[in-house]
Amino acid sequence: MDITLIWYLVPSLVMFCCGVYGFLTRRNMIAMLVSLELMLNAVDINFVVFNRYLFPTSMEGWMFTLFGIAIAAAETALAIAIIINLFRVSKNIDVRDATKMKN
Amino acid sequence: MDYSQFLALKQEIGLLIVFLLVFLYDTFCSPKAAKSVPVIACVLMAAVTAFGFWQSCQPATSAFAGMYFSSPVIVAIKNILNVGALIVLIQSLKWANSEFTSIRRGEFYELILLTLFGMYLMISSRHFLMFIIGLETASLPLCALVAFDKHRYESHEAAIKYVLTAVFSSAVLLMGLSFVYGIAGTLYYQGIASAIHGNMGVMLAVALAFVISGFGFKISLVPFHLWTADVYQGAPTSVTSYLSVISKGSAAFAFLVVLTTVFGSVYEAAWEWMLYGLIILTITIGNLFAMRQKNMKRFLAFSSISQAGYIMLAIVGNNGMGVSALMFYTLVYIFSNLAAFGVIGAIENATGKIEMTDYNGLYKTNPRLSVTMMLAMFSLAGIPPFAGFFSKFFVFTSTLNGTDSTALYVLVLIALINTIISLYYYLLVVKAMFINDSENPIATFRSACSERLGMWICVAGIIGLGIVSYFYDYLLTVVA
Numbered sequence: 001m002d003i004t005l006i007w008y009l010v011p012s013l014v015m016f017c018c019g020v021y022g023f024l025t026r027r028n029m030i031a032m033l034v035s036l037e038l039m040l041n042a043v044d045i046n047f048v049v050f051n052r053y054l055f056p057t058s059m060e061g062w063m064f065t066l067f068g069i070a071i072a073a074a075e076t077a078l079a080i081a082i083i084i085n086l087f088r089v090s091k092n093i094d095v096r097d098a099t100k101m102k103n
Numbered sequence: 104m105d106y107s108q109f110l111a112l113k114q115e116i117g118l119l120i121v122f123l124l125v126f127l128y129d130t131f132c133s134p135k136a137a138k139s140v141p142v143i144a145c146v147l148m149a150a151v152t153a154f155g156f157w158q159s160c161q162p163a164t165s166a167f168a169g170m171y172f173s174s175p176v177i178v179a180i181k182n183i184l185n186v187g188a189l190i191v192l193i194q195s196l197k198w199a200n201s202e203f204t205s206i207r208r209g210e211f212y213e214l215i216l217l218t219l220f221g222m223y224l225m226i227s228s229r230h231f232l233m234f235i236i237g238l239e240t241a242s243l244p245l246c247a248l249v250a251f252d253k254h255r256y257e258s259h260e261a262a263i264k265y266v267l268t269a270v271f272s273s274a275v276l277l278m279g280l281s282f283v284y285g286i287a288g289t290l291y292y293q294g295i296a297s298a299i300h301g302n303m304g305v306m307l308a309v310a311l312a313f314v315i316s317g318f319g320f321k322i323s324l325v326p327f328h329l330w331t332a333d334v335y336q337g338a339p340t341s342v343t344s345y346l347s348v349i350s351k352g353s354a355a356f357a358f359l360v361v362l363t364t365v366f367g368s369v370y371e372a373a374w375e376w377m378l379y380g381l382i383i384l385t386i387t388i389g390n391l392f393a394m395r396q397k398n399m400k401r402f403l404a405f406s407s408i409s410q411a412g413y414i415m416l417a418i419v420g421n422n423g424m425g426v427s428a429l430m431f432y433t434l435v436y437i438f439s440n441l442a443a444f445g446v447i448g449a450i451e452n453a454t455g456k457i458e459m460t461d462y463n464g465l466y467k468t469n470p471r472l473s474v475t476m477m478l479a480m481f482s483l484a485g486i487p488p489f490a491g492f493f494s495k496f497f498v499f500t501s502t503l504n505g506t507d508s509t510a511l512y513v514l515v516l517i518a519l520i521n522t523i524i525s526l527y528y529y530l531l532v533v534k535a536m537f538i539n540d541s542e543n544p545i546a547t548f549r550s551a552c553s554e555r556l557g558m559w560i561c562v563a564g565i566i567g568l569g570i571v572s573y574f575y576d577y578l579l580t581v582v583a
Contacts, residue, residue: 016278023271032267039274046281055288064232064290068277071239075273078243079266082250086259098260101333 008049016042029083029093033076040072108166111173114181115223117154121147122216129209137209141199144212145192152185159581169291170230175581177227180356180430187349187437188219190560194445195341196553197452203254204339211251214244215345222353226360231280231290234357235273242269242321245350249338261337268320268330276317282310283365292364301368311366311373315381318361321354322411325384332392335404340451343400344444347407352433355414359429362418370421378419379514385412386521394528397459399447402528403440406483409525410436413498416518420502420511427578428494428501434574435482435494438564442479445558446472449550456545459532463541469548473536475558482565484529485522490568495522497575 015038022035044065051061087093109116125144129137159182163174192215199208221240228234246269250262284290286306287298299307319327335343366374389409396402414436417429449472451457466473482491499515550558568574 016274019274023267029263029267033270036267036270036274039271040277043274043277043281046278047284050281050285050288054285058288060232060288060290061284064235064284067232067236071235071273074239074243075266075270078246079263079270082246082259082262082266085250085253086263089256089259098263100260101257101336 005049005053008045008053012042012045012049015039015045027094027096029086029095030080032095033079033083036079037072037076040068040075044068044072111164111166111171113158114151114155114173114178115220115227117151118216118220118223121151122213122220125209125216126213129213138200138205140209141192141196141212144216145189145196148185148189148192148216152182152189155182155185165229167233169293170233171227172229173227176426176430179578179581180226180353180433181223183430183434183437184219184222184349184353186434187352187441188215188345190437190441190557191215191341191345191349193553193560194344194441194448194557197551198339198341198448201452203252211248211341214248217244218242218248218345219349222349225357226353229292229364231283231292234361235277235280238276238321238357239273241350241353242273245269245342245346248342248345249334251342252339255337257337258339259337261334264330265334265338272317272320272327275313275320279310279313279315279317282306282313286310292361295365296367299366299368301372303369303372307369308373311369312377314361315374315377318354318358319381322351322358322414323408324381324411324415325388325408328385328389328408331408332396332401332404335407336398336400340400340444340448343403344441344448347403347444348433348437348440351407351411351414352437355411355418355429355433359418359426363421367421375419375421378415379510382412382415382419382514383517385409385415386518390521390524390528393525394531399457399459399462399532402459402532403443403447406525406529407440409521410440410483412521413495413518416498416502416515419514420504420506422501422504423582424497424501424504424579427575427582428497430578430582431568431575432494432498435490435564435568438561438568439479439482439489439491442475442558442561442565443483445554445561446476446479449554449558450545452554453548453550454545459535460541461545462532462535463539464544465536468544468546472550475562476536477533478562478565480529480532482569484526486526488569490565493569493575 019035019039023032026032026035047061047065083093129140159178165172198204199211218241221237224237225234225241228237246262246266249265250258252258283295287295323331362374386409389405393402393405396405414432417425482489485491485495502511502515
């Protein structure tokens with residue numbers, strides 16, 4: 001059986017949609033961050049697979065993936081730092097309680 | 104490798120040198136000398152701005168195999184952003200030296216310079232890898248800036264909302280780009296444009312929808328605007344003003360470049376109608392929510408959402424005049440919005456009051472601040488002869504330039520009606536200051552020298568840009 005492009009694209013799309021769903025429904029900020037990672041990793045899979053199957057002579061997709069991983073790491077580090085700060089102030093990282101500004 | 108191509112990045116390198124100087128001085132100077140960090144940052148930023156104006160006659164250049172591109176238009180938009188950033192830095196001097204902030208005031212200036220550097224890259228890039236790096240360099244330090252007031256809970260709440268939406272929007276944008284890569288096999292703007300060549304497919308439609316939503320989050324278009332009000336309210340006022348004009352202006356320009364150069368061939372087939380719907384929603388909903396806001400920063404957040412819709416009007420026409428209209432709108436918006444934020448920041452620094460009802464009777468105690476605020480509101484609402492009228496006028500003209508599509512005329516009509524609605528809520532502020540009486544109005548106070556300087560520049564901009572036609576003529580000739 002041949003493993004074609006679609007075998008990779010469907011899981012990556014499912015991953016992305018799971019990430020969006022998790023981001024919208026999860027109430028714990030760390031869990032939301034995990035969902036975001038899922039979305040970013042789905043993007044990386046897409047780039048690698050497109051490069052491997054459609055344009056194997058160039059390396060642009062792979063390079064983009066490397067940068068994408070680094071960017072995702074930076075974003076996560078920053079988000080976790082902010083979550084820790086919030087936890088110090090309010091002892092809670094539930095997004096339902098982070099609504100003090102609504103008026 | 105030809106190292107002389109680094110010379111094409113003159114402005115970026117200049118900004119980077121300023122960043123390094125401020126960083127080194129802040130790190131190694133004695134605690135006593137640290138007081139002068141903000142002033143040094145402002146002076147160096149002024150030097151960068153002057154250098155940018157000096158660069159404005161340079162011919163178009165590209166570097167790094169076409170990944171970086173610079174032309175008089177791009178230098179002009181960078182100059183506009185420089186001016187805005189300079190005003191923000193000047194206005195934040197007092198806040199930076201206040202009790203809670205002074206211990207890490209250097210960080211504020213360093214992070215602002217870094218985000219500006221990212222915006223430069225984002226505007227100049229002609230390759231999506233460079234674009235994404237620029238975008239993240241611009242948005243990650245901003246998240247840290249929003250969380251700057253460590254002693255205030257609201258600042259943290261705003262920061263977590265901002266960082267989560269920023270990452271989410273980046274992920275959505277990247278997903279779109281991965282599909283674009285799948286279609287074109289390259290990430291160069293020109294390469295993608297020639298690969299698309301007007302062929303509208305399902306995959307391209309999905310990719311375009313992802314890309315536009317990703318940008319929509321950055322520019323806070325409805326329905327991607329939900330983070331805006333909370334972040335603007337919770338962030339320190341200096342950061343809010345930076346977020347609302349510089350960050351938005353640069354993202355709007357990058358959006359214009361991406362849509363016209365990369366997806367220009369599928370304008371009528373796809374993105375004209377996507378933007379069309381977004382603009383109507385953005386202007387209308389931004390206006391309707393702005394009416395019921397009581398907090399001044401929240402109020403300006405919704406006002407900036409609807410202003411973003413007007414900026415998009417310059418893009419939806421897809422013509423050369425739109426570019427100059429967008430740049431002029433950004434310039435005018437910088438002056439008007441920074442004047443409003445200057446007044447809000449001055450009052451907040453002096454008294455800590457931020458509600459609209461606190462402004463009742465302000466004219467009797469602080470007439471100059473009230474008049475500045477009034478000019479800003481008139482300019483934002485678009486009353487002639489102030490600059491805001493002309494920026495709106497040029498944006499509407501550019502939308503209809505050389506088109507006979509009825510739909511676009513309807514769009515401009517809706518935008519015009521919304522201008523009248525916006526007049527109502529902008530005048531509410533003026534009414535509060537001039538007509539409403541208050542039992543205990545804000546006491547008379549003298550705002551700091553830096554704040555007054557910032558406000559004077561803004562007022563000069565509001566009146567000068569409305570009366571002197573040179574600036575718009577210049578932008579028109581640059582684009583043409």
